[in-house]
Amino acid sequence: xxxxxxxxxxLFRKKTRTILTLLSIVVAFALFGLLQAVEVAxxxxxxxxxxxxxxxxxxxxxIEPLPLGYLRRIEQVPGVVGVAYADWFGAKYQNxxxxxxxxxxxxxxxxxxxxxxxxxxxxxxxxxxxRTGAVAGKRLADRFGWKVGQKLPISSEIHPKTDGxxxxxxxxxxxxxxxxxxxxxxxxMVLINVAYFDEARQIGRGKTGWYIVRVADSTQARTxxxxxxxxxxxxxxxxxxxxxxxxxxxxxxxxxxxGALVTRILIAVFFTILILTGNTMAQSIRExxxxxxILKTLGFxxxxxxxxxxxxxxxxxxxxxxxxxxxxxxxxxxxxxxxxGRFPPLFVGAETWLLAAAVAALVAxxxxxxxxxxxxxxxxxxxxxxx
Amino acid sequence: MRALxxxxxxxxxxxxxxxxxxxxxxxxVVGIAGVVGVLVSVLAxxxxxxxxxxxxxxxxxxxxxxxxxxAELSSGVVRDQATLLAALPGVARDASGRPLAxxxxxxxVDLPRKGESHPNNVPFRGVQRxxxxxxxxxxxxxxxxxxxxxxxxxxxxxxxxxxxxxxxGSRIGFRDSDWTVVGIFESGGDVHESEIWADAEVAMSxxxxxxxxxxTARLADGSDAGLAAFRDSIGRDRRFSISVLREPxxxxxxxxxxxxxxxxxxxxxxxxxxxxxxxxALNCMYSAIASxxxxxxxxxxxxxxxxxxxxxxxxxxxxxxxxxxxxGGALAYVYCDGASLSTLNFNxxxxxxxxxxxxxxxxxxxxxxxxxxxxxxxxxxxxxxARIPVTEALRTL
Numbered sequence: 001x002x003x004x005x006x007x008x009x010x011l012f013r014k015k016t017r018t019i020l021t022l023l024s025i026v027v028a029f030a031l032f033g034l035l036q037a038v039e040v041a042x043x044x045x046x047x048x049x050x051x052x053x054x055x056x057x058x059x060x061x062x063i064e065p066l067p068l069g070y071l072r073r074i075e076q077v078p079g080v081v082g083v084a085y086a087d088w089f090g091a092k093y094q095n096x097x098x099x100x101x102x103x104x105x106x107x108x109x110x111x112x113x114x115x116x117x118x119x120x121x122x123x124x125x126x127x128x129x130x131r132t133g134a135v136a137g138k139r140l141a142d143r144f145g146w147k148v149g150q151k152l153p154i155s156s157e158i159h160p161k162t163d164g165x166x167x168x169x170x171x172x173x174x175x176x177x178x179x180x181x182x183x184x185x186x187x188x189m190v191l192i193n194v195a196y197f198d199e200a201r202q203i204g205r206g207k208t209g210w211y212i213v214r215v216a217d218s219t220q221a222r223t224x225x226x227x228x229x230x231x232x233x234x235x236x237x238x239x240x241x242x243x244x245x246x247x248x249x250x251x252x253x254x255x256x257x258x259g260a261l262v263t264r265i266l267i268a269v270f271f272t273i274l275i276l277t278g279n280t281m282a283q284s285i286r287e288x289x290x291x292x293x294i295l296k297t298l299g300f301x302x303x304x305x306x307x308x309x310x311x312x313x314x315x316x317x318x319x320x321x322x323x324x325x326x327x328x329x330x331x332x333x334x335x336x337x338x339x340x341g342r343f344p345p346l347f348v349g350a351e352t353w354l355l356a357a358a359v360a361a362l363v364a365x366x367x368x369x370x371x372x373x374x375x376x377x378x379x380x381x382x383x384x385x386x387x
Numbered sequence: 388m389r390a391l392x393x394x395x396x397x398x399x400x401x402x403x404x405x406x407x408x409x410x411x412x413x414x415x416v417v418g419i420a421g422v423v424g425v426l427v428s429v430l431a432x433x434x435x436x437x438x439x440x441x442x443x444x445x446x447x448x449x450x451x452x453x454x455x456x457x458a459e460l461s462s463g464v465v466r467d468q469a470t471l472l473a474a475l476p477g478v479a480r481d482a483s484g485r486p487l488a489x490x491x492x493x494x495x496v497d498l499p500r501k502g503e504s505h506p507n508n509v510p511f512r513g514v515q516r517x518x519x520x521x522x523x524x525x526x527x528x529x530x531x532x533x534x535x536x537x538x539x540x541x542x543x544x545x546x547x548x549x550x551x552x553x554x555x556g557s558r559i560g561f562r563d564s565d566w567t568v569v570g571i572f573e574s575g576g577d578v579h580e581s582e583i584w585a586d587a588e589v590a591m592s593x594x595x596x597x598x599x600x601x602x603t604a605r606l607a608d609g610s611d612a613g614l615a616a617f618r619d620s621i622g623r624d625r626r627f628s629i630s631v632l633r634e635p636x637x638x639x640x641x642x643x644x645x646x647x648x649x650x651x652x653x654x655x656x657x658x659x660x661x662x663x664x665x666x667x668a669l670n671c672m673y674s675a676i677a678s679x680x681x682x683x684x685x686x687x688x689x690x691x692x693x694x695x696x697x698x699x700x701x702x703x704x705x706x707x708x709x710x711x712x713x714x715g716g717a718l719a720y721v722y723c724d725g726a727s728l729s730t731l732n733f734n735x736x737x738x739x740x741x742x743x744x745x746x747x748x749x750x751x752x753x754x755x756x757x758x759x760x761x762x763x764x765x766x767x768x769x770x771x772x773a774r775i776p777v778t779e780a781l782r783t784l
Binding site: 021023024026027028030031034035060062063092098157158236249250255256261265268269271272273275276277279280283 | 422458507561655667668670731
């Protein structure tokens with residue numbers, strides 16, 4: 001620690017140069033933080049999946065509906081402790097298609113299935129009680145300025161009412177949220193009460209989109225999935241049941257390999273930064289060879305001088321990395337505010353910080369080691385006589 | 388004139404002794420190549436997606452959906468309505484008098500990507516006979532068209548490139564139907580190249596549908612007035628509850644979310660990269676020139692003027708950055724151009740594939756960036772080196 005002033009003086013010996021270097025590191029890490037957050041946001045579905053939840057969809061295409069009558073039969077499968085279901089409403093809000101997902105659900109069953117969602121007790125009761133009731137995710141409600149108690153006019157692109165109109169209206173009776181930021185993205189939706197929806201729609205009555213099944217023991221998930229699919233084999237509506245995590249992974253795969261794309265971009269960015277910063281670092285040490293020789297003359301051991309040079313690189317990366325990641329974190333709330341539900345919430349988690357630290361350490365070593373070794377091998381006489 | 392000879396003399400000398408400074412020069416080249424390479428690659432992705440969207444649909448073609456639906460997936464057009472719509476006088480006709488209209492249905496089929504096992508929602512379009520005549524950009528590149536009434540499909544070029552088992556002659560199974568791939572088609576790189584096409588009647592029975600989802604037609608009069616008249620004739624007719632959209636308008640709407648996402652991602656990365664690596668590249672130029680302070684002072688001591696010195700140093704800096712830019716652009720071209728990417732279009736819930744496109748415009752933009760970096764990085768230190776008193780510069784030795 002007592003060498004910090006020395007390190008600092010060495011680092012800022014040429015201010016412009018160090019500031020430029022620092023800025024490029026800052027920008028690289030800011031980009032790192034942002035891109036990692038995007039990747040995590042896309043893949044968080046699989047991480048937050050509950051191992052005891054299964055999803056039952058139509059076998060051949062998840063957009064085909066399933067009969068509501070399957071509910072009782074799935075409930076009777078041994079090992080199943082709860083079943084909920086949801087149907088896709090195809091919302092159009094303020095003339096924007098799919099502005100947010102709307103699911104028609106049986107309130108109590110659905111909310112019990114997702115204990116990670118938080119909802120006030122009276123909101124929940126109101127939702128269960130109100131046939132035309134709806135609850136909305138907090139981020140959505142904030143974005144559109146909805147207040148509990150108001151009417152929610154939402155059109156459907158798929159479901160006309162019995163009078164032929166596509167314009168529906170619900171009563172907003174509650175707000176759902178989640179504490180874990182990775183889960184919060186899953187609450188970017190509106191839930192409506194299926195009791196009213198199923199009665200008032202013209203087509204598809206008595207059908208639902210998919211079932212969510214809770215099992216007592218996650219190790220039994222595969223057997224139970226097979227049992228459920230076996231029930232409906234060779235019927236007109238065959239099913240496909242899979243653990244929630246698998247479904248989420250499949251969905252992430254559909255989006256494509258965001259991870260690989262992000263990694264490739266970041267490798268190119270850091271490789272460039274590495275070359276440029278490494279060169280600057282080497283140059284800076286080259287210029288200070290006489291100074292290093294003097295340090296050695298004063299009695300600093302070879303090891304100590306090596307460490308001093310290496311520490312300079314580490315300090316540079318710590319500074320740049322921390323500022324860059326800090327900037328990425330600072331940019332998240334306004335970014336999340338502006339996408340409000342159109343995109344899962346971005347956040348920088350512990351894993352991303354760890355990864356950033358590892359990258360910083362690697363870069364520090366890569367750019368610090370060559371000049372440090374050079375400083376190590378430095379002979380005082382040669383170094384001083386050269387100038 | 389003397390200034391020019393001086394510039395020439397110093398520049399030539401500089402270039403001749405480049406090999407002795409190969410380390411620092413190489414760093415400048417590699418650094419700038421990195422900046423330009425990433426910049427061009429990410430913009431090539433945006434450009435590729437934009438191209439796919441822009442080339443989908445023609446202005447004189449319309450797509451008809453159930454009123455209130457913005458996408459085929461949520462639309463429905465019953466059989467007799469489809470027939471009536473095709474017969475409307477506003478619809479163009481071919482030489483033998485048949486209407487240039489195709490009633491179509493789209494279902495999602497599950498296909499794994501090549502080398503993977505996870506299913507993806509690939510759009511499967513049932514089309515009528517006129518589909519190929521309406522969309523004259525669609526043409527077969529391999530095999531033949533499907534026969535009517537038979538379970539045969541033709542596959543878009545991009546779908547064939549992305550998903551497993553879509554080669555001519557192979558069989559694919561969906562639900563309780565087996566289909567034979569009989570041809571591969573291309574259609575100018577548009578979104579239909581991500582689709583599988585089959586005969587509408589056959590698709591309808593195989594997928595247990597009872598109606599179509601859309602009718603695509605070529606208008607006899609593609610002008611705004613023609614469209615307005617066509618809309619009018621549908622609006623007045625009480626049998627219909629149908630909305631009519633020009634194809635380009637419809638397809639642009641189908642990709643708003645994805646196109647925003649790709650643009651934001653592409654341009655954010657490009658901006659960060661440009662700024663971040665520019666600082667680094669500036670630094671290298673800066674130190675490369677700063678380390679030649681003595682050399683520059685010597686030149687001035689033996690009688691070369693300040694301006695020629697600055698000019699020649701700048702020329703060298705620009706040449707190096709240009710080289711870096713060219714290398715970066717070439718790398719982007721080699722690795723990215725034509726590379727395909729397929730992703731989920733959130734609006735249509737189906738896969739859409741597009742190619743990275745490294746266009747001359749993008750390459751030019753990359754070179755411009757390289758030159759800007761070279762200019763910014765070289766000018767200040769060169770001017771400074773030319774301005775500090777010769778004695779002082781030599782004393783720093």
